[in-house]
Amino acid sequence: MSWLVVARKDFEDAIRSRWLLGLTALFVGLVSLIAALSLPPEGQTVGTNAVLSGGFVSLLSGTLAPLIALVIAYNAVTGERKSGSLKLLLSLPHSRGDVVFGKVAGRSAALSTAIIVGFIVPAVIFAFGPLRLDIVTYVGYTLLVALLVSVFVAIAVGWSAAAPSQRIALAGAIGLYFLFVPFWDFIRIPLQLALGSLPEWVPLSAAAISNALFILNPASAVQGLTGALLSGQFLSGETAGLQVSAISMLLVWLLAAPLVGLVVFQRRDL
16 A cells, blocks of 8 residues: 555654654653652552643643644645655655555654653653552553544644645644634634524534534543543543544544545645
8 A cells, every 4th residue: 555655654754853752752751740740748649540630631632732743744745845855756656645644644653652652651650659550541541642643643734735835834733723722712612602592493402512512623522531531431421422422523533634635635736
């Protein structure tokens, strides 16, 4: 499969980049710092859930991870178009679809590797320090953050494929970040109120509208999933259906964003 060749090359290029080394160090340092600051008084222990359920969740899954993914992936296609390497890549037996989905796979794998490696070192602090390591929750949380990063990589690569220039790709990435992270509630709440006044014959309840707008944002969808995981109710309890919908929406973003970008890219001159 040709897209795997593109993905492998993109992954290898990312692995050798200083960006990835810096991101890995950032994740190691951040998680280790949180673990160190959470060390209890001598003679006491605290669980990993108590550590991860603090402000760290909103910082990492709600703010830092989307920003990193968008910065790393916004020029995935436009950068190669500007440098001229895209023409060389497409002169090989690769289609434009191979390029787009290969870039998504390669950069998602690279960033997920940085996250996983970044969480391994702090795990030692949890395992051998006065913190009780819940390995299932810890691994699950790590994988959810990796999924969030992959979704935002897919969104960024899709936008990069559709954007006519690197400058517009950068502006769009900035706009997407502000849309999904700091400004989402300013959009969601008025829209929720507006849709809440729909006629009675419309088969949508206020709760259904609220839930749909919540999971539509990948960052808030993952926040809801991590909250359920840390509270011991992942895919169970009253919110199990909402969690399944959140996972489904993340998968839709993962596939639909690059696909829409590809449709525009197919019609664009190099």
